[in-house]
Structure formats: structure tokens, C-alpha cells
Amino acid sequence: MTTVSNRRKSISVVIPNYNGRHLLEQNLPSVYAALNNAKTDFEIIITDDCSKDSSVAFIRQNYPLVRLIINDQNQGFSASCNRGIEIAEKDLVLLLNTDIELNKDFFESQFKYFEHPDTFGVMSKIIGAKNGETQDTARFLKYSGFKIKANIFYHLENEDFLTPTAYLSGANALIDTKKLKDIGGFDEIFSPFYCEDFELGLRAWRLGWKCYYDPKSYCIHDHSSTTKNYRTRNWVKAIFFRNRLFVHAIHLSKIRLVFWFLQVAFIDMLFMWIGLKFYYYKSFGMFLNNLKHARHSRKKMKELMARHNSMISIDDIINKMTKMLEGQTIIFRRN
Template sequence: MKKSLSVIIPNFNGKTLLEEYLPHTLTALENAGVISEIIVVDDASTDESVSFLGKHYPTVRVIQNPVNKGFSYSCNRGIYAARHELLFFLNTDVKLTPDYFDKQWKYFEKEDTFGVMGKILEMDSKKIEVAARALNHIGFKIKTNKLFYQEEKDGYIPTAFLSGANALIDAKKIRTLGGFDEIFSPYYSEDLDLGLRAWRVGWKCYYDHASSCYHRGSYTTKTQCKKNWVKQIYFRNRFMVHAIHLESHYLPFWFVQVLFFEVIPKLLLGQHWYLKSYISFLRQIKAINNSKQRLTFLMKRRNSNVSVFDIQKKVVGELAKKNIIWL
């Protein structure tokens, strides 16, 4: 059964990307044959994104952030402005295929479906860039680098989380979770955190291999200073995911593991940005604890006691019954 759909596109200086890929989004929506809308949340762009949309796509709803606030904040503005049953989060640099949504409606016939994503292919090589993800761990460190898929058309393949670049999500459920956690601003790991929260309150995330889209790639400035700053944010946010989702009795052991097997070795190698990342994480402890408490409250309200390690077991347990291809 098809449902109405709001497409939410966070944008920062993406005029050229909108010009190139927005027509493909409109085609996919037209082919889906559902009531829909497109919301572009502009994150204080300094290019001509807003004027371009007003001139060429007057039916697109544009929400403007007065200052640049990052991915989570922009998505959340779209979440609470959206009018429809399903929300589709789409990056500006992603090209949808004409039939992208065709195979995804069936997942929402299940009451416990949080969301579904399709496969992401590299724009030029056509290689699979993102598929379903399984969790694994080294000690108390959670890893999400195991990609897999199943070619059978009728399978329901679980994934540990949904990519924020192409996630189709139940609107009521994501609002129940409070949207994306803005402590991860400006970007990185907010989609991982969201998926883990969904699983932990008792919902499921799925991957559909028959749904394809193409990713153009990062526009990040390639200066060394910028690279180190981006890495600093990335690892800070990974630390925050662990602090939120590891159960309290595991956290002292995780802190020891991080300090002696990551922070100190990287300092000895002269990678001082890693220490800055760790210090930045420690400065967020109060906000992290607030996020952890909100999740704990919601889990209790829904009578759920799923741990992050339980998610790993649930996903792997489902895979044992299927013909899986690992990437």
C-alpha cells in the first residue's frame, strides 16, 4: 500500500547539484504516483540556491536557516514542517532512478518498520558504495564497516541503520524519537545514532537492493587543515555514539580502551587532531548524558530493553537464514 511522501533535502551551497539532480527526484515522485511534496531546507547558503529554486521550482517548499546549523538541525526543520506519512531524506548530490520508490512501499505494511533505504552506487564507476550494514565490535568499540546485500527480490534485509543520504522513514516514528540528535552537528554519525535508537525502542530498519540511486561524491575542500578538522568532527561524533548507546556498566571499560589503544598511540604518531577530537567529545558529556536519558525514558515507555549488542545479534540472526553477499 502506497503512502503520501515528503522529500526533505538539506542544502548548503548546492545550487549546481539541485540544478542537475532535482529533475530526477521529480521524475521518481511522478512515477511513484503518490501525494507528495519537496522541502528544501537551505542552511544559510551563500550561492544562488534559494533564488534558483524560486525561479525554476516554485512548487518546492523552501525553509531558510538564518545561520548555518548543520545537517541534523536542517533535517529536523523539515521533519516538523512535512505534511505527509513518510519522509524521504535526500542529499543534494544523489541522483534517483525513475523507479526508485517502487519496491519500498511493502516495508511499511509491517507495523514495526522504522524505515528503508536503497543501494547507493558511485556515479562514475557504478560500484556499490553503500548497502546494508551489520554491526560488529572490537572489545567495546562498535564498528559499522561490514556491507552486504541479498539479490533475491522478495527478501526483507535488515540493516543496522539507514544512510541519511536516501532514507525513507515513517514520519510518526521519527517524530517520536525527536528527529535527528543535534549534538552531532554539523555532520557525521547522526544517521547511525538515529538507526540505533530506532532498533533500541523496538522498530526495524531495512535495505532494499532493487532500489538504486547514484552518489556524486563529497564536495569537501581538500586542504590539510580542512581534512584534519573533518576527521576531528567524525571521530568526536563516533565517541558520542558509543557514550550514548553503550550500557553504563560497559562505559568505564570503553574509556580505558579508547585512551590506551587509540588516543595515546595516535599522539605518539603525531596525530594531535585525535586528542582534540577526544577533548571535544569530553566537553559534550552533559549533552550526551541528556541524550542517553531521553533514549532510556523512551525505551522504558515502550517496554524495550534492546542493547546495541542485541542489535548486532538481531541483524546477524536474520542474515543466517538468507543468501547474503558481503562486500
């Protein structure tokens, strides 16, 4: 499609789509502009997740070179991304939401991260489309009681320093293709959406790879445009908290897992009741009903770590990120 650069890795853009014709029409031109500006070989793969709008017809008519996958039933974000990852042929995979508009120079400052053999991937700054607020930057990992948290946003005064982040946003994540396929892509237990990117990042760190945030690159995000296609607000919240529970069931050590469950079952459930957040009880019920699948994911993680001769824990990731940031001026806010 473009002249291949000897210096730059090729890119497969993988885009999951569900009823996003208007978003594709709005944002695909920016994706092509950024790819052409990067002066490297590329392909675009779109997985249509059984859309009810005219997405498929739009793609076929306006973008015939796109590699189009059509799900015969709605499978959710993780599964749709994985179908695209499976057929990706380039050096890097850019996982991209339909509601993301890329800056023309989006890739320019990101190639350098892949000069390091232990780089899993890198994400850019995410800026809101409505008022220009910074929505996502680097995230630091910590414990809150026995719960894993990655809600501390930060960036560094020195923008040339390689900034570690707990995970890469699923909205825009440029990832080493071989590593992404080796790790198995997203865990489909998280379908239809939420927390699959968080869990993928933890998996990568625990295998000895690194995730980075690039402050010099940015994209524009029309927040929640994709999830508006799904049911009610409380249903979406229930899915989010169910998936948060899955993350812990997969990645906590055995001892922490016991105390985490007690914290959730007694303290969290009480506070959710007091706060009238009854959707959390639905989350907990869905989690318990899928414990078999969570145990399977935990077993797969154990096997993956054995194959990579790794014994890295969540505690080790926190310590590694802390050590990487030694001597840097950290600014604990998004902007």
C-alpha cells in the same frame, strides 16, 4: 500534486542544502521524475542552511511549489533535516542529500517494507557517480573490543528477502513519518554532520523497530560534494571521530561504557599518536568539552525507551539481526 494511489503511502522529501545550487540544478529533476513515477501524493521540503550562493533564488525561481525553509544561521545537517521533518505532512519522509540523483524507479520496490508495522525505514543501494562503484549497502552491527562498529557491508543472494541493516544512510532514507517524529528526528549534538544517521538507526532498533536495505532500488551519489564546502580535511576528520565518540556515550551499557572509555583513552590515543593522526586528539577534546550534552542525549534515550517499554541493548540488536538472517546466503562485500 499527483493522483493519490490507494495502495501507496504519500511522501515528504526533506532536503538540507548548503551552497548546493549546482547540485539542486543537477539532481532535483530526477527527484521529481521518481516521485511522479511513483504515482503517489508528495511534497518537497528544502531547508537552506544559510547558503552563500544563489540556492534560495534558484529554488524560488525554478521550483515555486517547494516548501522552502531558510535558516538565519548555519546549523548543520541534523538541525536542517529536523526543521524539514517538523513540517512534513505525508506518510513517509525521504531524507535526501543534494548530491543524490534518484533512479526513475527509486520508490517502486520500497513501498512493500511499510506493510510491516515495525518497519522504521528503508534505504537503497548507493552507486558512485564517477566510476559506478557500489558505495553503500546493508551494514552488519558488531563490537570491536568495546567499540560499536557498523562497517561490515553485505547483501543477500536472495534479493527478495527483507534485508536488515544497522542503520539507514542519511543520503537516502525513506522513513515512517510518525515514527520519525516520535523518535525526535536527528540528535543535533552531531552537527554539523557525520554519524547522526548511525545513531538514529540504533535508536530505532532499540525501540523495537527495524531498518532495511533494498537491493533493488538505487541512487547515484556524487561523493563528498556536500562536505567539500567545509573548512579543512583534518577538521572534517576531527568532527567524524568526535561524533563516533558521542554514539558510544549515548548507547553503550554502563559496564561497556567504562571499558570503552579506557580503550579509547589509552589504546586508541596511543595508536593515533604513533600514526601521526593528531586530529583525533582534537576529537577527544571536543568530546570531553561536550560531555554534558552527551549525558543529556543519553538521558533522553533512556526516557524514550521507558515510554516505549523497551529494554533493547546493542547486544540485543546484534542478536536480532543475526536471527533475522538465519538460513540466508550472505555475501560480505558491497558489489
